[in-house]
Amino acid sequence: MNLVLSRVPPDAATHVDLATSSLRELNSALHKLAPDTHETLWKVANPAGRHAIAAGLDAPVTVEIDGPVGYYCGGMNKQAHIIVNGNAGVGVGENMMSGLIHVKGDASQSVGATGNGGLLIVDGNASARCGISMKGIDIVVKGSIGHMSAFMAQAGTLTVLGDAGEALGDSLYEARLFVRGSVASLGADCVEKEMREEHRALLAAKLEAAGILGEVDIGEFRRYGSARTLYHFHVDNVSSY
Amino acid sequence: MCGIVGLFLKDPKLEPELGAMLAEMLDIMCDRGPDSAGFAVYSAGAPGFVKLTLRGPAGTDFTALGAAIAHPILPRDTHAVLSVPVAEEATVRAALGRLAPEIRVVGAGQRMELYKEVGLPADVARRFKLETMAGTHAIGHTRMATESAVTTEGAHPFSTGTDQCLVHNGSLSNHAGVRRRLAREGFRVDTENDSEVAAAYLSYRMRGGDTLGEALTHSLDDLDGFYTFVVGTESGFGVLRDPIACKPAVMAETDGYVAFGSEYRALAGLPGIATAKLWEPEPAKVYFWDRAA
Amino acid sequence: MNDHSHTPRTKPRYSATFDEYTLSEIRRAAATGIYDIRGAGAKRKVPHFDDLLFLGASMSRYPLEGYRERCGTDILLGTRFAKKPIALKIPVTIAGMSFGSLSANAKEALGRGASAMGTSTTTGDGGMTNEERGHSSMLVYQYLPSRYGMNPDDLKRADAIEIVIGQGAKPGGGGMLLGQKITERVASMRTLPVGIDQRSACRHPDWTGPDDLEIKIEELREITDWEKPIYVKVGAARPYYDTALAVKSGADVVVVDGMQGGTAATQEIFIEHVGIPTLAAVRQAVKALQDLGMHRKVQLIVSGGIRNGADVAKALALGADAVAIGTAALVALGDNDPHYQAEYEALGTSAGAYDDWHEGRDPAGITTQDPALMARLDPVAAGRRLANYLAVLTLEAQTIARACGKSHVHNLEPEDLVALTIEAAAMANVPLAGTSWIPGSNGNF
Numbered sequence: 001m002n003l004v005l006s007r008v009p010p011d012a013a014t015h016v017d018l019a020t021s022s023l024r025e026l027n028s029a030l031h032k033l034a035p036d037t038h039e040t041l042w043k044v045a046n047p048a049g050r051h052a053i054a055a056g057l058d059a060p061v062t063v064e065i066d067g068p069v070g071y072y073c074g075g076m077n078k079q080a081h082i083i084v085n086g087n088a089g090v091g092v093g094e095n096m097m098s099g100l101i102h103v104k105g106d107a108s109q110s111v112g113a114t115g116n117g118g119l120l121i122v123d124g125n126a127s128a129r130c131g132i133s134m135k136g137i138d139i140v141v142k143g144s145i146g147h148m149s150a151f152m153a154q155a156g157t158l159t160v161l162g163d164a165g166e167a168l169g170d171s172l173y174e175a176r177l178f179v180r181g182s183v184a185s186l187g188a189d190c191v192e193k194e195m196r197e198e199h200r201a202l203l204a205a206k207l208e209a210a211g212i213l214g215e216v217d218i219g220e221f222r223r224y225g226s227a228r229t230l231y232h233f234h235v236d237n238v239s240s241y
Numbered sequence: 242m243c244g245i246v247g248l249f250l251k252d253p254k255l256e257p258e259l260g261a262m263l264a265e266m267l268d269i270m271c272d273r274g275p276d277s278a279g280f281a282v283y284s285a286g287a288p289g290f291v292k293l294t295l296r297g298p299a300g301t302d303f304t305a306l307g308a309a310i311a312h313p314i315l316p317r318d319t320h321a322v323l324s325v326p327v328a329e330e331a332t333v334r335a336a337l338g339r340l341a342p343e344i345r346v347v348g349a350g351q352r353m354e355l356y357k358e359v360g361l362p363a364d365v366a367r368r369f370k371l372e373t374m375a376g377t378h379a380i381g382h383t384r385m386a387t388e389s390a391v392t393t394e395g396a397h398p399f400s401t402g403t404d405q406c407l408v409h410n411g412s413l414s415n416h417a418g419v420r421r422r423l424a425r426e427g428f429r430v431d432t433e434n435d436s437e438v439a440a441a442y443l444s445y446r447m448r449g450g451d452t453l454g455e456a457l458t459h460s461l462d463d464l465d466g467f468y469t470f471v472v473g474t475e476s477g478f479g480v481l482r483d484p485i486a487c488k489p490a491v492m493a494e495t496d497g498y499v500a501f502g503s504e505y506r507a508l509a510g511l512p513g514i515a516t517a518k519l520w521e522p523e524p525a526k527v528y529f530w531d532r533a534a
Numbered sequence: 535m536n537d538h539s540h541t542p543r544t545k546p547r548y549s550a551t552f553d554e555y556t557l558s559e560i561r562r563a564a565a566t567g568i569y570d571i572r573g574a575g576a577k578r579k580v581p582h583f584d585d586l587l588f589l590g591a592s593m594s595r596y597p598l599e600g601y602r603e604r605c606g607t608d609i610l611l612g613t614r615f616a617k618k619p620i621a622l623k624i625p626v627t628i629a630g631m632s633f634g635s636l637s638a639n640a641k642e643a644l645g646r647g648a649s650a651m652g653t654s655t656t657t658g659d660g661g662m663t664n665e666e667r668g669h670s671s672m673l674v675y676q677y678l679p680s681r682y683g684m685n686p687d688d689l690k691r692a693d694a695i696e697i698v699i700g701q702g703a704k705p706g707g708g709g710m711l712l713g714q715k716i717t718e719r720v721a722s723m724r725t726l727p728v729g730i731d732q733r734s735a736c737r738h739p740d741w742t743g744p745d746d747l748e749i750k751i752e753e754l755r756e757i758t759d760w761e762k763p764i765y766v767k768v769g770a771a772r773p774y775y776d777t778a779l780a781v782k783s784g785a786d787v788v789v790v791d792g793m794q795g796g797t798a799a800t801q802e803i804f805i806e807h808v809g810i811p812t813l814a815a816v817r818q819a820v821k822a823l824q825d826l827g828m829h830r831k832v833q834l835i836v837s838g839g840i841r842n843g844a845d846v847a848k849a850l851a852l853g854a855d856a857v858a859i860g861t862a863a864l865v866a867l868g869d870n871d872p873h874y875q876a877e878y879e880a881l882g883t884s885a886g887a888y889d890d891w892h893e894g895r896d897p898a899g900i901t902t903q904d905p906a907l908m909a910r911l912d913p914v915a916a917g918r919r920l921a922n923y924l925a926v927l928t929l930e931a932q933t934i935a936r937a938c939g940k941s942h943v944h945n946l947e948p949e950d951l952v953a954l955t956i957e958a959a960a961m962a963n964v965p966l967a968g969t970s971w972i973p974g975s976n977g978n979f
Contacts, residue, residue, distance in 0.1 A: 027756045049506035051749050056686055056757030068505050072740070072753040076686040087519060089505055090489055090749075091740035095684055108489065108505075108521060110740040114681035116725070127521040128486055132739040133681060135725040147486070147524055152735060154725045165523075174727060231730040232713060233568060243745060273745040275782070385745050385782055388775050412743065467742065487742035503745075 013064075014039050019046040023053065030080075033059040049089060054082050057099075071108075074101045077118065093120045096137060109146070112139045115156065121210050128165065131158040134175055140210040150177055151187065159206050161216055169224050177224040178203050180216065191227040199223050243397070243410045244270030244362075244383040245490075247471040247501035249478035249530050250376075255497050255512075259284075260374030266500075266507040267371070267381045268363045273410075273503055274383030277396035278365040279357025281406040281473055284376035286352035291330050291403070293323045294348040294355045295337070296393065301344065310336055318368045320347070320356050350404030352376075352475055357396035377532060380473050380501075382408035389433040399437040401428070402444035404475035409436035410503055411488045414466035439464060443472060457481045457527040469522075471501050472529075479529035486524035493517040499530055559802075570802040573635075573891025573901065574861060575703050575794040575838065580811040582794070582839060583848040585958030586951050587967060590937040598936035605932040606942035609856050611833050612694060612763020612786040615755070619763055619786075620672050620693050622856065623652025624928045625943055626846060629791075629837050629860035630676045630696065630767070632658025634720040635798030635891065636864075638665055640900040642913040643867050645669030647920025651928070656696060656858075658798075659734060661723045662688040669917075674765065677754070679708065679735040682724040686757060694787075695754055696765040697747070699738075699776075702795030702812070702838040704804045705769025708736040714894040717903040744779040751784045765789050770815035770838065771808070777822035781832050789858065790819045792838025796861040798901070799892030812838035812849075814961040817948070820853030829853065843930020850931070851946035852962060859927075866923035867916040868898045 016026050026044065033039060037059060044065040047053055054063045055075035065073070068086035077096040084092070087105035091113050098118040106124035113129065115137030125143035129151060136156045144162030151167075153175030163181035170187020176199070177190075186192070200218050207213040246266040250256055263280060286292060296319055297303065303321035307314025310333060315322045325333045330349070337344055348355030356369045362383040366372070382397035389395045398406040413419075416435035419442055423430060428441045442464060446456035453474050460470075460481065469488045472479040480501055482490055493500045493508050495517045502508045511517070522528055548554070559570065591597040598605060612619035628648045633641050635658060642665050648655045654672035661683015667673055675692030677684065689695065700706060713729045721728040741750045751764055766780035767789035780788045792812025797805065816836050823829040836849045837858035849857045861869075870878075872885040877897035881890070891901035899911035935943045938950045952967040953959035959966045960973040 023756065024760070028759060031759060048509045049504060052753040052756040055753050058686065068509065070504060070506055071746075071749045075753050076689070076757055078686060087505060090746070094740050094753075095681060095686075097685060106519060108491070109487075113740040114684060116685065125520075128524070129739065133735070135681075146521070151739075152733070171733065173730075230733070231727065233731050272748065385779070387744070387779060388772065410745070487737070489746065 013041040013043045015043050015045065017045045018048065018050060018053075023050055026053070027055060030054060030057050030059070030061070030063065033061060035059060037061065047086070051089070054080065057082070068105070077101060087124070088122075092122075093118070093137070096120065106143070107141075111141070111145075112137050115139070117156075119209050125162065130160075131156070131175070134158065138206050138209065140206060140212075142212070144181065147184070148187070150175055150190075153177075157202065157206055159203065159210075159221075161212075169226070171230060172224075172226040174226060176202065178206075178221045179224065180221045183222075183224070186224065189227050189230045190224055193223045193225045195221065195223045243385055243408075244273030244503040244507065245380070245408045245410050245469060245471050245501065246270060246382075246503070246507050247378075247380040247408070247473075247478060247480070249378040249499040250497065251499065252497035256377060257375045259376045259379055260370075261372040262511060263379045263381050264366045264371040265510045266502060267366050267383060269506050269509070270381075270383040270503060271362045274385045275361055276386050276391045277357065277359045277384045277393065278362030278382060279355070279384075279396045279398050279408075280366070280369075280371060280379060280381035281348065281353050281355040281398045281400070282371075282374045282376045282379040283350075283352045283404075283473060283475070284354060284374060286350070287324070288351075289327055290324050291327050291349055291351060292354060293325065293330070293333070293337075293346050294353075295321045295323055295344050296347045296357075297321070297341065297344045301341075306337075306341055306344070309340055317356065317370060319358060320369065322354050348400040348406065350400075350475060353400070353404045353406060353473065355398060355400055355406060357382075357393060357398070359391060359393055359396065378473060378478050380406065380408050380471050380478075387412055388435070392432075394432050395434050397436055398473075399432075399434070399440035401430075401437065401441040402447060405440070405444050405447065405473070407436065407440035407443060407470055407472045409439055409468055409470055410490075411468035411483065412466055413439060413464055413468060415464070416466075419463060435466075439468065439470060447474075453477045453479045453531075454527050454529045457529065461525055469503070476533040477529055477531040479527065480522050481527055482522050482524050484525040486522075490522050491519065492522055492528075493519050571799050571892055572802050572805070572889045573796065573798050573800075574805075574889040575796040576806050576809075576811075577889075578806055580793065581813050581955065581957045581961055582811065583813055583845045585813070585955045586848050586953055586962055586964065588844075588847070588851070588934055588938060588950055589952060591939045595939045597939055598941060600933060600936055603936065604941055605936050606944075607928055607932060609833070609944070611765075611835075611856070614786045614828075614832055615760065615784065616694075616763040616786050617759075617761045618693075620654060622654060622672070624924060625850060625856040625931070626651075626840075626924055626927050627653050627674075627835065627856055627858045628655040628863050629795070629858040630656035630658045630674070630698065631860055631864075632660035632798065633663045633666060634658070634660035634682075634715060634723070634903070635901060637899060637902050637908040637911065638663065639908050639911040639913045640864070640867060640916070641666045642669045643911065643916035643920060644863060645673075646913060646917025647863075647866070647924060648672075650917065650921040651924040653924065654693065657692075659698075660720065661685075662692070663723075667691060669913075676767075679738045680724075681739070682726075689754070689762075690758055692762060694763040694765060695758070696767050696789065697751070697754075697785075698767045699747075700767070700769030700771070700791075701797055702769045702791030702793050702809055703797035704800045705771040705809045706736060707800060707804050707808070708734040715892065715903050720903060744783045747779075747783040763787055765835070767791060769793075769795075770810050770812065773810075773815040774818040774822045777819040777834070778826060781823065781826055781828050785832060787833045787835060788819065788823075789835040789837065790815050791858075792836070794839030795837050796864075811961070812836060812840075813958060816849060816852040816854055817961070817963045823853070830855070843927045843932075844934060846927050846931040847934040847943065847946055848951065850943050851950050852948055855944070862923070863920055864900055866920045867900055868911060868919070869896070869900045871898055874898055 051070040057080040058078040070089040074082040093101040128146035130145040130149040147165035154173040167187035169190030303316035400406040413435040416438040649671040656674040763786040765787040766785040793809035833855040836854040874897035
């Protein structure tokens with residue numbers, strides 16, 4: 001194998017430079033890790049916006065990527081903690097199952113699309129379709145999110161410290177949306193709902209998981225959810241389909 | 242279905258590097274469009290003169306043609322740029338038609354030069370020595386042909402007006418109807434390509450008095466489907482995404498430049514990118530920059 | 535006064551435009567305010583493989599001896615990039631049908647029948663069940679816009695991945711599975727509330743268009759370490775362009791589904807009025823592969839209205855590498871069986887016409903999640919019926935191939951075919967029988 005692996009004390013991380021190693025070499029090495037691997041810290045240099053970096057992982061390791069990543073970084077992730085020191089392209093953490101993905105910069109469209117579990121944090125802004133069709137993942141965006149976010153979102157939570165773009169939560173199922181800032185408009189079948197104690201507790205738990213409990217006032221958030229009027233087809237709702 | 246890049250320089254010191262910067266961006270977008278490539282560069286132009294970018298079959302003797310027409314000509318592979326006084330443009334075009342009917346005028350403008358060919362984008366850029374070109378702004382395109390043929394005619398950018406050109410990523414769904422409407426207005430669209438219809442539509446609006454920004458705003462009403470456009474004019478640079486905005490787009494701005502890429506990868510090599518302001522253009526929002534403004 | 539008693543009366547005349555079906559549909563729409571949703575594929579008559587005939591051998595060509603001289607039927611799918619292509623013993627596979635739209639017993643029966651014959655089955659919108667994985671020796675895992683039940687473990691235990699862009703019954707459309715079938719198990723697999731009408735998206739959530747599909751394919755290959763063949767399935771509408779773009783995006787296999795292809799539940803108007811017939815789609819798809827120099831390198835699977843070995847042989851002769859069956863497989867399992875005629879009548883329909891697959895009341899226990907109805911389908915016996923039917927399809931295709939002098943079904947060619955109608959000749963790009971005339975042919979589409 002050509003993969004240039006160097007284990008440099010004192011952090012004992014495995015270093016992979018994508019300027020000299022291929023994406024295939026990196027992902028292949030990460031996929032081969034056993035559940036009890038001692039190579040638990042990986043540092044990836046020079047990602048340069050490449051796609052599918054650290055996709056399909058299934059091991060309790062931490063992968064730190066130093067720079068911007070392209071599409072589908074950490075796609076379908078299980079267990080791993082993936083940290084992006086830069087911006088992320090389309091579909092970061094798409095369909096992730098568990099573990100953590102933390103984007104330190106901004107993220108492009110379809111953050112955590114169809115994600116089933118785990119926690120996905122974006123320190124900056126996320127663009128359109130954040131949390132589209134999410135199925136149980138928890139997403140925390142510290143900045144704002146773009147249009148059509150949480151479209152057809154089925155389960156999980158989307159927490160936004162900034163603003164939400166047009167048509168938030170269109171055709172929403174049972175995902176729970178918490179937005180601190182303004183919402184440009186709500187999509188079909190998405191309504192603001194009362195923020196009861198249980199919801200404040202849920203939100204607090206997500207903020208705590210994201211390491212920002214206490215940094216923001218929970219009282220400033222509003223909750224949005226499904227009005228459930230599209231759950232059973234009715235001719236009077238036809239314009240919403 | 243493609244990759245788009247664009248670069249609008251704010252810092253004149255970067256102008257000698259324009260071609261080299263665009264060439265690197267285009268190279269990285271090969272994956273998105275391996276069929277053909279093209280680019281337009283806005284470089285120095287002399288007042289009162291128009292540059293005609295000509296495209297001929299491989300092996301065309303442009304030097305001899307320039308001599309025959311008695312105007313300065315600069316050959317680059319299958320293309321050449323002929324400089325003529327504005328007053329003589331019609332005469333020269335007529336002469337070209339007589340002397341070399343196989344040659345096409347692919348672009349005309351005081352400052353715009355336009356090159357496009359079938360082939361891997363990196364190779365196309367090298368053939369035309371893009372890396373040596375200087376200028377104020379430029380747009381480029383790598384193409385994965387959808388419904389129209391893989392030909393040089395079908396490659397982007399499309400130029401349908403003086404100093405005007407457009408590149409497109411996406412797929413228009415009503416281009417046949419718009420094409421017929423433009424035909425009634427006297428705008429001929431040469432290829433089957435939906436993107437050329439978009440270019441002609443903008444030229445049609447600007448001929449009617451629209452600014453680039455106004456023309457882009459009107460296209461939101463009249464062009465249906467999925468699109469990201471990057472547009473160049475003599476002094477301007479514009480970007481527009483359709484209201485659904487599914488096709489990717491990333492922009493970067495520093496004190497030195499405004500850059501557009503279909504993906505961040507295309508911008509990764511630009512100077513100062515690590516500290517640039519980065520954003521994704523909003524759906525249905527017109528962005529444009531103008532040197533004259 | 536005139537006496538009218540002897541004036542002949544005209545017979546009641548029914549309109550050809552407003553026929554009985556149309557009138558009933560107008561009344562139904564007026565009463566309910568919702569379009570008709572049903573399963574199955576286009577029911578109207580469209581030009582089909584029946585309009586083609588084979589030119590058997592006689593003097594100028596020599597036939598092979600049936601049953602003695604070998605006529606191969608095996609096929610390798612996914613030879614372009616995948617490290618582990620899949621090898622089918624017969625050129626007939628089972629098309630994607632979801633657990634949810636079908637009962638668990640029906641899915642098991644499909645797996646049993648296909649595995650017995652050495653071919654693959656395909657999941658559907660709703661994820662992979664253990665039963666289905668367990669009973670299918672080769673399982674193609676569909677990757678759909680909804681991503682219901684999608685997870686990396688199932689992706690890795692699949693034998694191939696099929697990215698679904700569209701379906702012949704509804705190119706450009708999503709779906710709707712009505713609440714009756716969203717039982718607890720179906721709902722939990724799809725992360726949906728029990729009993730709601732499930733809407734399916736028409737575009738994928740994280741990519742649009744072939745340039746982005748290329749990146750998606752790369753991701754799926756990375757996740758699965760470049761082992762699995764990746765199919766791209768499109769509904770037949772513009773198959774020349776769609777096939778070419780699937781190839782450019784990096785597909786190993788292209789699946790083109792014609793308008794007769796079935797669906798679990800879609801608007802009737804969509805099924806009957808969008809998309810083109812399977813016959814018209816095959817040659818366009820093949821031409822795209824030929825123009826790119828990829829025919830036989832990227833394999834082509836054709837589906838939509840395949841019923842017998844002649845259809846199989848004709849699709850292969852026109853250039854497909856394999857066919858997929860859906861509706862025919864369900865019929866082989868026991869769908870629409872006249873044995874249940876009284877119950878079909880109680881549902882207001884008739885054996886042979888039942889298409890309300892989305893309502894979950896299938897007397898045959900196939901398109902249902904009702905435990906009592908489902909129990910009617912014995913997966914072992916139904917699997918055996920499917921295996922028998924697949925065997926007949928293969929034998930019939932071999933019979934035709936041998937008659938044309940072919941030692942492998944893949945050596946059938948368009949030149950072995952003629953057409954009975956001008957329409958079929960134009961669509962299939964073969965001559966009208968007894969002539970050398972190919973209507974509309976200039977080699978282009």
